Structure formats: C-alpha cells, structure tokens
Amino acid sequence: MERVPILKIGDTLLVSIQIDMEDQVALQLQEDLAERIVATGCGGVIIDISALDIVDSFVGRTLATIASVSRVLDAETLVVGMRPAVAITLVELGLSLPGIRTALNVELGMEMLARDHGDSEPDDTAMQDGDDAAVSAP
Amino acid sequence: MERVPILKIGDTLLVSIQIDMEDQVALQLQEDLAERIVATGCGGVIIDISALDIVDSFVGRTLATIASVSRVLDAETLVVGMRPAVAITLVELGLSLPGIRTALNVELGMEMLARDHGDSEPDDTAMQDGDDAAVSAP
Numbered sequence: 001m002e003r004v005p006i007l008k009i010g011d012t013l014l015v016s017i018q019i020d021m022e023d024q025v026a027l028q029l030q031e032d033l034a035e036r037i038v039a040t041g042c043g044g045v046i047i048d049i050s051a052l053d054i055v056d057s058f059v060g061r062t063l064a065t066i067a068s069v070s071r072v073l074d075a076e077t078l079v080v081g082m083r084p085a086v087a088i089t090l091v092e093l094g095l096s097l098p099g100i101r102t103a104l105n106v107e108l109g110m111e112m113l114a115r116d117h118g119d120s121e122p123d124d125t126a127m128q129d130g131d132d133a134a135v136s137a138p
Numbered sequence: 139m140e141r142v143p144i145l146k147i148g149d150t151l152l153v154s155i156q157i158d159m160e161d162q163v164a165l166q167l168q169e170d171l172a173e174r175i176v177a178t179g180c181g182g183v184i185i186d187i188s189a190l191d192i193v194d195s196f197v198g199r200t201l202a203t204i205a206s207v208s209r210v211l212d213a214e215t216l217v218v219g220m221r222p223a224v225a226i227t228l229v230e231l232g233l234s235l236p237g238i239r240t241a242l243n244v245e246l247g248m249e250m251l252a253r254d255h256g257d258s259e260p261d262d263t264a265m266q267d268g269d270d271a272a273v274s275a276p
Contacts, residue, residue: 005154005189005219007244009147016143016154051143081143106145106152
C-alpha cells in the first residue's frame with residue numbers, strides 16, 4: 001500500500017499529497033500524522049495539495065478530519081498550494097472546506113504558523129489530560 | 139501526466155518523490171527543477187525519497203542528472219530520507235550514487251545546506267571529498 005511521507009521541518013510537519021486519496025491511504029495518513037504529532041510535539045501541520053487536479057468531497061472530508069484531529073492534539077493545520085481551478089470547482093460543488101485554514105504556498109504557510117505561535121499562546125487549555133476529554137469534531 | 143510538485147522553503151527547493159519515476163516524469167521533474175532554480179535563485183535542492191521502496195539504476199541516474207544540472211546552476215542537491223533497505227540494495231547493486239550528497243532527513247539536510255552557505259562559497263570540486271559527504275544513510 002502506498003503511504004504519504006510526512007516530513008518534519010522545524011516545528012512543522014509537511015505533507016505533500018501526490019497520490020490519489022483512496023480510503024486506505026487517507027486513513028493511514030490520518031493515523032501516521034496523529035502519531036507523528038504526538039511523537040514530535042510539532043505545533044503545525046502543512047498539507048500541500050498543489051499536485052491535485054481534483055479535490056472531491058472525500059478529499060475535503062479527509063482534510064477536515066485531519067485538521068480536527070490535529071487541533072485536538074494542539075497542532076494547527078494549514079492547507080496550501082490549492083490550484084485556482086480546484087478552488088473554483090470546490091465552491092461550485094458547495095464544498096468550502098469549513099474549519100480549514102489555507103495559505104498560498106508552503107513558505108507563506110510556515111510564516112503564518114510562525115506568526116501565530118510568536119504572537120500569543122493558543123488559548124485552548126492544553127490537552128495533557130486528554131484521555132477522557134470528550135472532544136467532538138466541529 | 140503526473141508531475142512532482144516542487145515546494146519552496148526559504149532558500150531551498152524541496153521535492154518529495156512519491157510516484158514511480160517513469161521516463162516522462164523524470165524528464166519533467168528535471169526541467170521543472172531547473173526552471174524553478176533559475177526563477178527563484180534558490181541555492182539548495184532537497185530531494186526526499188523516503189516514500190520509495192526501490193531505487194533502481196534509472197532513478198539513481200535521474201538523481202545524478204538532477205544534481206549535475208543543479209550544480210551548473212549554482213545550487214547544491216541533497217538526497218534525504220533514504221530507507222536502510224534501499225541503501226543496502228543500492229550498494230549490493232553496485233550503485234553508490236557517486237557525486238550525490240545525502241542526509242538522514244529533511245531537517246538535517248536543511249541544516250547542512252544552511253551551514254554550507256554560511257561557511258563559504260561552495261566550490262564544485264568539494265563534491266567528491268569524502269568527509270563532507272559522509273552523512274549517508276546507514
């Protein structure tokens with residue numbers, strides 16, 4: 001099975017999606033990412049989708065799930081590199097990726113994450129005692 | 139046709155190879171990379187191959203060509219993320235990727251490039267000096 005590699009750069013995990021997001025690949029990526037966030041303590045996740053011609057509802061939902069899981073683990077998710085045509089199609093399909101922050105490219109995304117972290121501490125209470133924290137994805 | 143996306147991070151271009159390197163894909167990547175190096179003036183290229191199970195002679199040659207083209211354009215190429223099994227197979231096949239510098243992962247690779255640029259102007263002949271290139275995968 002194909003696996004999407006996760007690259008660590010400073011305090012950020014970078015994922016470049018290039019292959020078709022079938023069910024198994026998407027699930028594996030979610031698991032791998034969650035594990036890497038916990039293992040590395042990274043505060044940011046950047047998902048580059050510049051290689052994708054199409055973002056359908058499944059991919060959209062996958063991205064939303066990743067963002068929610070990351071948030072619970074105290075990491076911020078940014079989707080970067082969306083092609084103009086993809087953005088247009090998404091909106092035409094009624095998928096506006098609610099709850100997902102975007103940036104134009106990886107570099108701007110990393111700046112955005114750095115600014116967020118430099119500005120202020122995120123105000124949600126740390127999820128250290130996360131075992132019984134019943135967190136519902138938005 | 140598939141295209142491998144090229145991500146710019148600071149003074150470095152990052153390429154994560156995840157799909158099979160068929161002839162057209164490899165050629166396209168070489169062209170795209172050369173164009174991006176010229177367009178951005180980046181001094182470093184990092185190629186992540188952590189997703190590859192196999193590096194055969196064609197991929198090895200492609201990497202070598204990319205490194206040579208980059209060098210001519212005054213950019214340094216690093217191959218990172220090689221799996222241990224890939225390294226073993228490469229050596230068993232008699233392919234030791236001459237002229238290609240390696241690092242264990244993207245983060246170490248970026249540090250290495252930053253150090254090189256901070257230290258001095260890299261001169262082409264430094265390439266084959268064993269010491270510098272000694273950080274290859276185990």
